[in-house]
Amino acid sequence: MDKGALASALGSPSVFGQSQFAFVRGNAFEARVKADGGAELLRLVHERLDRGARPPAEARVEVPDLSATGPEGRAARTSLALREATGTPGAWTLLDHPMLALEVAGSPAFLEPDAVVVHPDGTWTVVEIKSFPMLDGSADPAKVGAAARQAAVYVLALEQVAARLDPAPRVRHRVLLVCPKDFSNLPTASAVDVRKQRAVTDRQLARLTRIDEIADALPEGVCFSPEQPAEELAASVEAVPATYAPECLSACELAFHCRARSREAGAVTCLGRPVRAELGGLSTVGDVLAAARGEAGDPDDPAVAALRRAARLRAEALATAGAGTGEVSACR
Ligand code: SF4
Numbered sequence: 391m392d393k394g395a396l397a398s399a400l401g402s403p404s405v406f407g408q409s410q411f412a413f414v415r416g417n418a419f420e421a422r423v424k425a426d427g428g429a430e431l432l433r434l435v436h437e438r439l440d441r442g443a444r445p446p447a448e449a450r451v452e453v454p455d456l457s458a459t460g461p462e463g464r465a466a467r468t469s470l471a472l473r474e475a476t477g478t479p480g481a482w483t484l485l486d487h488p489m490l491a492l493e494v495a496g497s498p499a500f501l502e503p504d505a506v507v508v509h510p511d512g513t514w515t516v517v518e519i520k521s522f523p524m525l526d527g528s529a530d531p532a533k534v535g536a537a538a539r540q541a542a543v544y545v546l547a548l549e550q551v552a553a554r555l556d557p558a559p560r561v562r563h564r565v566l567l568v569c570p571k572d573f574s575n576l577p578t579a580s581a582v583d584v585r586k587q588r589a590v591t592d593r594q595l596a597r598l599t600r601i602d603e604i605a606d607a608l609p610e611g612v613c614f615s616p617e618q619p620a621e622e623l624a625a626s627v628e629a630v631p632a633t634y635a636p637e638c639l640s641a642c643e644l645a646f647h648c649r650a651r652s653r654e655a656g657a658v659t660c661l662g663r664p665v666r667a668e669l670g671g672l673s674t675v676g677d678v679l680a681a682a683r684g685e686a687g688d689p690d691d692p693a694v695a696a697l698r699r700a701a702r703l704r705a706e707a708l709a710t711a712g713a714g715t716g717e718v719s720a721c722r
Pocket residue numbers: 632633634635638642643644645646648649
């Protein structure tokens with residue numbers, strides 16, 4: 391489902407994603423990197439990843455048209471272009487915004503890398519273009535890590551395309567990350583090894599529960615179409631358990647909706663996953679306070695014992711502070 395549309399229909403639109411300014415700036419930078427038939431982009435690929443090959447400026451360069459109707463059509467067109475490019479040795483081929491299909495939990499997910507380059511030796515490289523700066527050759531590690539995880543998913547999708555060709559071309563596990571140089575708008579690039587991220591993502595994808603199994607487990611009549619009346623939609627969403635945590639705010643379009651629902655229920659997960667882990671079986675703020683006051687909870691439970699001790703210490707501290715205030719008042 392489109393979770394952004396669902397969040398808006400539920401009355402809690404997400405602010406998840408890039409700001410409009412960053413979006414426009416990113417697009418302008420990408421257009422600059424790909425100008426002149428991708429001359430600068432291919433130069434960077436040659437310089438950072440394949441110095442032994444003939445430079446693109448001296449070789450044949452292809453930029454195939456990948457337009458087609460719908461994601462399936464675009465994915466098929468991309469596969470065809472990759473097959474043709476791999477069968478044209480000696481040429482560099484730039485695939486601008488190809489469409490790749492990756493099977494996720496038994497269902498195809500369509501992915502659109504910024505670019506894929508087919509080298510003269512027939513190997514394939516994923517290119518990611520980002521608008522965060524590379525200062526003195528290095529960029530924010532958190533942002534580079536996120537870009538590497540994203541590129542690793544594209545590598546996996548490309549490997550599925552490659553596996554259908556005979557012989558299967560090699561998908562390079564070093565991707566090219568292109569960023570603005572220092573504080574300018576000039577592109578610079580770095581090769582990023584994504585073997586680790588690829589292996590982790592591959593394992594995670596293999597462990598995912600299939601979408602049809604998840605759908606089978608839903609209550610009868612549940613539907614998430616944003617077009618249906620708001621009350622029915624809210625009831626459908628309510629029918630599915632959710633465990634909100636503040637981490638959702640940076641990762642999920644439904645975060646505002648789930649946060650409101652979680653606060654209404656007094657769920658301790660609102661306070662973060664580490665707090666929830668410390669509290670064991672106490673899942674609501676009400677349970678925690680009752681356990682601290684000695685009104686509920688098993689005294690042998692380490693979480694309950696720790697809460698009661700904390701409550702005792704707090705009461706003692708407040709009593710001491712109160713007594714201290716009294717002394718000061720008396721002195722005056
Ligand atoms: S609990 Fe978190 S991840 Fe799950 S739907 Fe809600 S916001 Fe998204």
